[in-house]
Amino acid sequence: MAKSFSIKRQPGFATIAMLCFFLLYLPIATLVVYSFNSGTSIATWEGFSLRWFESAWNNQQVMEASWRSLRIAAVAAVIATACATLAAIATTRTAPYRGLTFKYSIINMPLLVPEIVTAVALLILFSRIKVWTGYSGLGYLIVAHAAFCIPFAYMPIRARLESMDLSLERAASDLYASSFQTFRYVTLPLLWPGILAGLMLAFVISLDDVVITEFVKSGGQDTLPTYMLGQLRRVVTPEMNAISTAFLVLSLAIVTVFFFLSRNPNKNNE
Amino acid sequence: MTETRTTGAHGGAIGMHGIKKWFGNFQAVNDVSLEIRSNEFFTLLGPSGCGKTTLLRMIAGFELPTEGQVLLDGTDISRLLPNQRPVNTVFQNYALFPHLTVAENIGFGLKMLGKPKSEIDSVVGDMLKLVHLDGRGNNPVTQLSGGQQQRVALARALAPRPKVLLLDEPLSALDLKLRKSMQVELKRLQTETGITFVFVTHDQEEALTMSDRIAVMSTGTVRQIGSPWDIYDRPSERFVADFIGETNFLEADVVSVSGDKARVRLSSGAEISATYPEGVTPQGKVTIVIRPEHARLGPPGSGVLEGAIHTIVYLGTDNHFHVTIDDGKTFTVRQQNANSAPCGFSVGERISVAINDDVAQILRD
Numbered sequence: 001m002a003k004s005f006s007i008k009r010q011p012g013f014a015t016i017a018m019l020c021f022f023l024l025y026l027p028i029a030t031l032v033v034y035s036f037n038s039g040t041s042i043a044t045w046e047g048f049s050l051r052w053f054e055s056a057w058n059n060q061q062v063m064e065a066s067w068r069s070l071r072i073a074a075v076a077a078v079i080a081t082a083c084a085t086l087a088a089i090a091t092t093r094t095a096p097y098r099g100l101t102f103k104y105s106i107i108n109m110p111l112l113v114p115e116i117v118t119a120v121a122l123l124i125l126f127s128r129i130k131v132w133t134g135y136s137g138l139g140y141l142i143v144a145h146a147a148f149c150i151p152f153a154y155m156p157i158r159a160r161l162e163s164m165d166l167s168l169e170r171a172a173s174d175l176y177a178s179s180f181q182t183f184r185y186v187t188l189p190l191l192w193p194g195i196l197a198g199l200m201l202a203f204v205i206s207l208d209d210v211v212i213t214e215f216v217k218s219g220g221q222d223t224l225p226t227y228m229l230g231q232l233r234r235v236v237t238p239e240m241n242a243i244s245t246a247f248l249v250l251s252l253a254i255v256t257v258f259f260f261l262s263r264n265p266n267k268n269n270e
Numbered sequence: 271m272t273e274t275r276t277t278g279a280h281g282g283a284i285g286m287h288g289i290k291k292w293f294g295n296f297q298a299v300n301d302v303s304l305e306i307r308s309n310e311f312f313t314l315l316g317p318s319g320c321g322k323t324t325l326l327r328m329i330a331g332f333e334l335p336t337e338g339q340v341l342l343d344g345t346d347i348s349r350l351l352p353n354q355r356p357v358n359t360v361f362q363n364y365a366l367f368p369h370l371t372v373a374e375n376i377g378f379g380l381k382m383l384g385k386p387k388s389e390i391d392s393v394v395g396d397m398l399k400l401v402h403l404d405g406r407g408n409n410p411v412t413q414l415s416g417g418q419q420q421r422v423a424l425a426r427a428l429a430p431r432p433k434v435l436l437l438d439e440p441l442s443a444l445d446l447k448l449r450k451s452m453q454v455e456l457k458r459l460q461t462e463t464g465i466t467f468v469f470v471t472h473d474q475e476e477a478l479t480m481s482d483r484i485a486v487m488s489t490g491t492v493r494q495i496g497s498p499w500d501i502y503d504r505p506s507e508r509f510v511a512d513f514i515g516e517t518n519f520l521e522a523d524v525v526s527v528s529g530d531k532a533r534v535r536l537s538s539g540a541e542i543s544a545t546y547p548e549g550v551t552p553q554g555k556v557t558i559v560i561r562p563e564h565a566r567l568g569p570p571g572s573g574v575l576e577g578a579i580h581t582i583v584y585l586g587t588d589n590h591f592h593v594t595i596d597d598g599k600t601f602t603v604r605q606q607n608a609n610s611a612p613c614g615f616s617v618g619e620r621i622s623v624a625i626n627d628d629v630a631q632i633l634r635d
Contacts, residue, residue, distance in 0.1 A: 167365040173352040174330060174359045175379035176430065185378075189369045 028248070035241035042238050052242035062243060065227040069207055072138060072223060076145035077153070077202035083146070084153035084198055085191070089183075092161040093169075108151045118148065119215035126216055136218045144216045145206040152205050153198035160194025161187075200258035204251060281309035281466030282356070282433030284329060285341035291324050291490075292336045298324045299335070300490035306434075306468060307483075308343075311460050313469045315477040315501075316487035317513070322470045325487075326436050329468060330359050342433060353382070358427035359436040363443070364419050366411040372422050373398070373407035379430035397425040400459065417448045424456075428463060435460075437469045441476060453479050474514045478502060486510045503561070506547035507634050511559045518560045518601050524552045524632075532632060534558060537597040540574035544630035557633045562604035564629035567591060567615060573624030575601060579617050589613045593623060 007013060035053070039046030056062050087107050091100065110118065126140045168190070172182040210225045217226060224247065231240060284306040291299040299321040306312045314322035327333040328340055331352035340348045347355055358379065366375050376397050377390040385393075398404050401421035406414070411422055420440060427435055437456070441449045457480045460467045471477055477484050478498040485495045486509070494501060494510045505511035508519070522534035522544070531543050532552045546552045570576060577595035591603045591613075601623060605613065615621065 165363070165365065167361050167363060168367060170332060170352070171359070171361060171365040171367070172378070172382075174332075174357075175426070176353045176382040177378075178353060178382075181382055185382075186367060 031241050032245050032248070034238055035245040037238045037241075040237055042236055042241060052238040053246070056239050056242045056246065059239070061222070061227060062224070065222045065224045068138070068221065069223040069225070072141050072145055073203050073206040075142050076149055076206045077199050079142070079146040080149035080202040080206075081153040081157075081195060081199045084150050084157055084202075085195055087150070087154055088157040088161050089187075092158060107154055110148045111151045115148070115211045119212045122212060123215040130218075138221065140216050140218075141213060141221060141223075144212050145209060148209070148212060149202035149205050153202040156197035156201065157191065157194045160191055160197075164190055196258055196261050200255060203254065207251065280433070281464055282342050283308045283344075283466070284434060284468065285339075285344070286325065286328075287339045287341065289325065289328065289335045289338035289340070291321070291328065291333065297490055299328075302338075302487075302490070302492050304485055304492055304495060306466060309464050309466055311457065311467045311469065311480055311482045313471060313477040313481040313484045314487060315471055315474060315484050315513075317472055319489075320487040321490040322472075322487050323438060326359075326438055326468060326470045329355075329434065330357055330436050331355050356430075356432050357434045357436060358430060358432040359438060360423050360427045360440045362438045362440065364423040364440075366419055366422055366426070368410075368412050370411065371407065372403065372409050372411055372414070375411055375422055376407075376425045376429050378426060383430060393429050397429050400428070400462075401425045401455075416444055417452070420444060420452065421455075424459065428459070428465065431463075432465060434466045434468060437467060439471055440469075441471070442473075449476075456480060478514070486513060488513070503629075504545060504547070504631050505559060505633070508557065511631075511633065516562050516602060516604075518562065518565075520558050520560065520599070520601075520630075522556055522558050522632075524554060524556055527552055531628075534630070534632070536574060537599075538575050538595070542574055542625055542630055543628060544632050545628065546632035547634050550632070550634050552632050557635060558630045559633060560625055560630050562590065562602040563588075563606075564626045565601070565603045566624045566626070567593075567603055567605065567621050568624050570620050570622050573622035575623040575625075577601065577621065577623065579615055579619050579621060582613065582615065582617060584613075591615065593621065595623070 034042050034045070036048050036050065037045055038049030038051060091103055091107070094100075122140075122144050126144075129140075130136055164187070168186055169182050172186040173179070177185060208225065209223075210229060213223050214226050214229070217223070222230065224243070228240060228243060286302055286304050286306075289299050289302045290297070302321070302325060314325060316322050324333055328335050328348075331347075331350055331354070335348055338348070339346050342355070342357070367378065370378070373394050377394045380390045380393060394407065398407055401424055403418065403421055403425070406418070411419060414422065420443075423440065440456075441452050444452060453476060456467070456469075460480075469477075469480065478501070481498055483495060483497055484501050486493045486501060488509050494506045496504070501510060502514055505514065505517075511517045511519070520536060522536050525533040525535050525541060527533075530545060532546055533541050534544050534552075534556065535541050544552075544558050566573070567579075575593075575595045577593045579591055580594045580600065581592045583590040583592070586607070588604050588606045591605070593601045593603060595601050603623060607613070
């Protein structure tokens with residue numbers, strides 16, 4: 001099959017690919033470069049400096065917003081992944097029945113509903129609850145983030161469950177494992193990479209959210225993205241670039257760590 | 271050889287009574303009743319889709335019979351969950367746990383049964399010796415060869431000392447040489463452990479080599495149960511005779527019946543004696559089967575069927591002669607190459623086929 005079709009041999013393939021990558025990453029590269037600008041402009045290069053990183057680091061509001069973002073993302077991702085794992089098991093480990101497709105749609109609905117609609121709905125609902133209970137903490141943001149993160153966590157977990165050899169679970173039950181033991185000793189260890197991938201996705205999605213957060217947050221509950229959005233309405237300095245660069249590095253670091261964590265030590269168990 | 275683990279060796283007896291299994295509109299098993307004896311190597315043999323695997327899965331508990339009962343030592347286990355049955359399975363694809371080591375795989379059943387670690391360790395050690403994998407206990411199972419994985423799967427299923435071991439075409443993924451040695455190995459394990467083995471295969475040679483008794487199945491029913499000799503030499507019906515080995519089918523007329531033998535007249539007019547299955551009274555026109563190795567070639571007039579050699583197939587150990595007999599049918603004769611010399615017959619040559627005594631079997635029709 002040496003002569004089989006390969007996209008790589010099509011004329012212009014390399015050029016188009018390079019152009020696409022260039023256009024995709026040019027804005028980000030520019031942003032990163034100007035975060036090291038020593039001047040106050042985000043468009044005129046005046047020399048290399050770390051002053052904007054320093055300024056961001058010493059900016060109390062930035063640090064608070066970042067810390068808040070991380071806390072919300074961590075708790076919401078864990079909740080979303082737990083729900084998604086249960087949902088994935090419930091939808092893959094049963095004989096197909098009428099209504100199963102409907103359940104898939106219900107679980108994945110948040111992907112399709114416009115975020116602004118969810119945001120408005122949550123705003124109205126939460127404001128009622130605030131009036132009734134008087135509670136106005138981070139709980140609302142966490143619940144909202146967990147809710148829209150569930151489908152993102154669900155996808156890799158379900159994919160992993162579907163690709164898993166069912167005879168392994170059958171073998172466990174044949175070897176006297178109760179259904180809980182089968183889950184504990186066979187399904188869960190094999191599902192682990194899928195769960196980590198789901199957790200990572202949920203974390204990054206939550207960290208990145210603007211629309212729902214903007215609607216749901218109470219005063220003084222800015223996350224990093226909503227803080228930055230607020231700043232853009234005022235003077236824009238390379239501090240924004242520095243924050244964005246730091247944010248980018250953090251996301252990449254998280255993705256890398258999860259990638260290595262979720263790599264299976266036994267490579268040929270697929 | 272490792273010490274034989276005969277303590278309490280008692281293979282369970284399986285009874286299947288009136289088993290029917292429907293998958294939607296498809297009937298996979300149609301009224302099967304059979305008895306598998308204690309300590310027996312019992313084989314379910316048949317082409318794919320004949321229901322043999324479904325029967326095995328009903329013993330394991332992965333399928334429930336639509337109708338009928340599965341008994342283990344006289345107790346109805348039809349409705350028990352797989353983990354409640356003292357029965358273990360060797361899966362076709364082995365289904366080893368990829369995240370566990372060899373030893374952890376083998377000890378899995380005992381761990382689930384809540385056995386103390388010391389006992390698990392000692393049984394796992396014995397099992398590793400039994401399947402010749404000493405010293406491999408800490409290896410990840412994914413780094414083993416196919417044959418080694420097969421033996422881990424066997425050890426894992428044997429470790430909890432089940433009353434019955436179920437084997438679902440466990441040798442089909444191995445190459446020919448390994449398969450042959452595993453056949454011997456399986457038979458040895460069965461004898462040494464005293465556990466009842468129920469083996470599912472579509473490979474007739476595997477079935478004949480290892481089994482104490484064989485049930486030949488097709489289209490959801492059991493066609494014949496018997497020893498390998500019964501199945502091969504005394505097939506009761508056409509499907510069985512055709513499925514197992516090569517066979518000649520001949521039309522014949524029953525001349526007389528005495529005791530367990532009948533005299534039948536062949537198309538050539540010659541008469542031979544034939545056996546017949548239990549419960550059949552041979553009369554009129556019947557079909558008889560004769561295995562190719564039970565016939566001999568000779569000069570014209572010396573045998574019971576006259577004809578000419580159509581083709582000769584040289585197979586090293588023996589020759590297959592396809593003879594066109596005078597009624598137009600083809601008859602195959604297999605002769606061993608006992609001497610290192612040409613077979614002495616040529617294509618087109620007129621010959622006569624002689625049939626050994628008591629080798630013809632009348633089929634139930």
